[in-house]
Amino acid sequence: MVELHVHLDGAIRLETILDVAKKRGIQLEAETLVDLTKLCTMEEPATLTEFLSKFNHYMHVIAGDRDAIKRIAYEFVETKAKEGVVYVEVRYSPHFLANCSVTPISWNQKEGDLTPDEVVSLVNQGLSEGEKDFNITVRSILCCMRHMPDWSMDVVELCKKYRNDGVVAMDLAGDESLNCQAYPGHRRAYEEAVRSGIHRTVHAGEVGPPAVVREAVEILKAERIGHGYHTIEDEALYKQLLKDHMHFEVCPISSKLTGACDPDFTKHPLIRFKEDQANYSLNTDDPLIFNSTLDSDYRTVKKYMGFTEEEFKRVNINSANSSFLPEKEKEKLLKRLYEAYGMMENTGF
Numbered sequence: 001m002v003e004l005h006v007h008l009d010g011a012i013r014l015e016t017i018l019d020v021a022k023k024r025g026i027q028l029e030a031e032t033l034v035d036l037t038k039l040c041t042m043e044e045p046a047t048l049t050e051f052l053s054k055f056n057h058y059m060h061v062i063a064g065d066r067d068a069i070k071r072i073a074y075e076f077v078e079t080k081a082k083e084g085v086v087y088v089e090v091r092y093s094p095h096f097l098a099n100c101s102v103t104p105i106s107w108n109q110k111e112g113d114l115t116p117d118e119v120v121s122l123v124n125q126g127l128s129e130g131e132k133d134f135n136i137t138v139r140s141i142l143c144c145m146r147h148m149p150d151w152s153m154d155v156v157e158l159c160k161k162y163r164n165d166g167v168v169a170m171d172l173a174g175d176e177s178l179n180c181q182a183y184p185g186h187r188r189a190y191e192e193a194v195r196s197g198i199h200r201t202v203h204a205g206e207v208g209p210p211a212v213v214r215e216a217v218e219i220l221k222a223e224r225i226g227h228g229y230h231t232i233e234d235e236a237l238y239k240q241l242l243k244d245h246m247h248f249e250v251c252p253i254s255s256k257l258t259g260a261c262d263p264d265f266t267k268h269p270l271i272r273f274k275e276d277q278a279n280y281s282l283n284t285d286d287p288l289i290f291n292s293t294l295d296s297d298y299r300t301v302k303k304y305m306g307f308t309e310e311e312f313k314r315v316n317i318n319s320a321n322s323s324f325l326p327e328k329e330k331e332k333l334l335k336r337l338y339e340a341y342g343m344m345e346n347t348g349f
């Protein structure tokens with residue numbers, strides 16, 4: 001399987017949070033695994049804002065700690081390898097994990113000496129050690145945050161600096177009610193990304209209207225759309241994106257629990273994407289918070305949306321094709337998939 005949309009800070013092991021908190025002498029609101037699970041995970045549909053508030057319960061444990069940051073990256077790779085993923089692009093905000101050279105410092109941390117730049121270097125180390133030990137390919141995407149436009153230029157500069165060290169693209173995450181007209185910092189950063197050949201994805205149309213998707217494509221020059229469910233409410237835009245083979249990074253379980261989509265999966269926009277043979281991937285988004293795995297997302301769409309093995313193959317080949325790997329590496333990944341699926345190379349979809 002190929003996974004293109006998963007947040008590193010939404011994919012931390014609860015055991016690791018408990019362990020690091022103990023080592024650092026940090027007080028948590030929950031002291032046992034059972035209580036921490038209740039605190040950090042969601043079972044019922046809520047809102048994106050409620051979902052985003054879950055990060056407040058544990059990010060202060062990991063942020064600012066070099067060992068912890070490297071560890072979550074390494075463990076992430078182990079988890080994905082066990083799930084049967086062969087290629088994954090994992091995303092995070094370097095600024096959220098830093099405690100210096102960033103304003104404001106997040107999660108009520110005291111100022112320290114860990115910069116966003118060093119965070120990227122630590123995550124890269126953890127990911128590449130994991131790649132070697134678990135034999136899968138991992139690349140990363142650095143996130144700008146909607147409410148922090150002053151960080152965005154930094155993010156694109158970090159993408160440029162680490163482009164030969166596993167960083168393949170930039171993203172814009174967070175609360176999409178904050179549009180880019182009001183926040184020109186993001187637009188400037190995305191313009192710089194285009195100029196420098198940095199790949200671009202944008203969270204859009206997850207809970208927001210099709211206008212946010214249009215802005216992502218037309219102004220930010222997004223090459224992929226994070227979620228994008230509400231695109232189908234603007235038929236002309238949707239048809240145009242279908243024609244352009246725009247890639248939608250779909251996260252089924254996430255879309256129910258964040259309140260992005262109707263909780264009745266049989267009414268999900270993904271069904272329309274499937275019927276139209278759109279270009280999309282299937283992803284976990286934040287498996288820690290949704291208490292999910294890539295397998296549970298696949299099982300969900302199989303059970304409620306009539307997904308077949310053929311469609312899963314098509315989805316993964318499209319995902320590999322829409323990955324932000326350079327052409328040569330993309331070809332290698334596609335070859336690995338074709339072989340695993342027992343397909344000839346030219347029988348793609």
Ligand SMILES: O=c1[nH]cnc2c1ncn2[C@H]1C[C@H](O)[C@@H](CO)O1
Binds near residue numbers: 091258
């Ligand atoms: O599904 C999401 N929509 C918008 N923002 C999100 C989602 N999942 C995680 N994030 C935010 C919270 C994380 O701290 C940040 C970077 O990974 O991205």
